[in-house]
Amino acid sequence: MLGHVVIDGVDVPEEGGEGVDHIGELLSRVSQGDEAAFARLYDLLSPRVFGLILRVLVDRSQSEEVLQEVFLELWQSAAKFAPNKGQGRSWVLTIAHRRAVDRVRSAQASADRDVRVGFRDMEVAHDGVAEQVELRIEGQRVAQALETLPDAQREAITLAYYGGYSQSEIAALVGAPLGTIKTRMRDGLTRLRGELGVTT
Numbered sequence: 001m002l003g004h005v006v007i008d009g010v011d012v013p014e015e016g017g018e019g020v021d022h023i024g025e026l027l028s029r030v031s032q033g034d035e036a037a038f039a040r041l042y043d044l045l046s047p048r049v050f051g052l053i054l055r056v057l058v059d060r061s062q063s064e065e066v067l068q069e070v071f072l073e074l075w076q077s078a079a080k081f082a083p084n085k086g087q088g089r090s091w092v093l094t095i096a097h098r099r100a101v102d103r104v105r106s107a108q109a110s111a112d113r114d115v116r117v118g119f120r121d122m123e124v125a126h127d128g129v130a131e132q133v134e135l136r137i138e139g140q141r142v143a144q145a146l147e148t149l150p151d152a153q154r155e156a157i158t159l160a161y162y163g164g165y166s167q168s169e170i171a172a173l174v175g176a177p178l179g180t181i182k183t184r185m186r187d188g189l190t191r192l193r194g195e196l197g198v199t200t
Contacts, residue, residue, distance in 0.1 A: 021083060021087050021088050021089075022088075023041070023044070023045065023087065023088030023089045023092065024081065024083050024087065024088030024091075025088075026038075026040055026041045026044075026088070027041070027074070027078045027081045027088045027091075027092075028078070028081075028083075030074065030075060030078040031078035031079035031081070038071075038074075038075055041071075041074065041092075042071055045089070045092055046067065046071070048093065048163055048164065049067060049070055049071075049092065049093065049096045050063060050064070050067050051164065052093055052096050052097060052100070052162040052163065053066045053067055053070070053096055053097075053099070053100045055162070056097065056100035056101060056103075056104065057100055057103060057104065062103060063100075065103075066096075066099050066100055066103050067096075069099055070092075070095055070096045070099050073095060073099070074092065074095070085151065086151060086155050086174070087155070087173055087174050089159070089163070089173060090155045090158055090159055090163070090173075090174075093158055093159065093162055093163050094154075094158055096162075097143065097158065097162055098143075101140060101143045104140060105140065141196060142192070142196070144195075145192050145195035145196055146158070146192070148191070148195055149188050149191055149192070150188075152184050153184045153185070153187060153188030153191070154188065155174065155184075156170055156174070156181055156184040156185050156188060157184075157185060157188045157189065157192070159173065159174075160185060167181050167182055167185065
């Protein structure tokens, strides 16, 4: 059974709910300066958001910094959420993913210098350093490729691979049939493979 929380006299379910975007409702209240709604939003989504960021950045301390940046942006920009363009949860996860990728890009020049020094001074660690840089570059390519997908396909893939949701959970979140979600993910992944030049 779904839990509920009362925010300023309004009963807001914690998770799920058919056809109702509860995260979107919280974002609407946050846009009006509702601190209790913001605290609830943080409690509900910070574990998912942190996990997403950590997958991109790997570094835990940087991930914690970006987590705070994401929720600061949500507090300041909640009014930009457009309910007619998707679910609140996927909007938040998209912001988090973009923030994480931005952090990777902004640190890339410094990382490149560190890698060059690492190649000279720590030959034993060479393979590990090269692999980490390769993973970060690949993460950027995937993020850029995701931006080329139609909104519905990008939303489904973002929720699955960055949010950790099953196809059934995604269907419930976005209010679409399970078969539709499977089709969106299949078609979206096919397009992603094309964008990334993957032929297998």
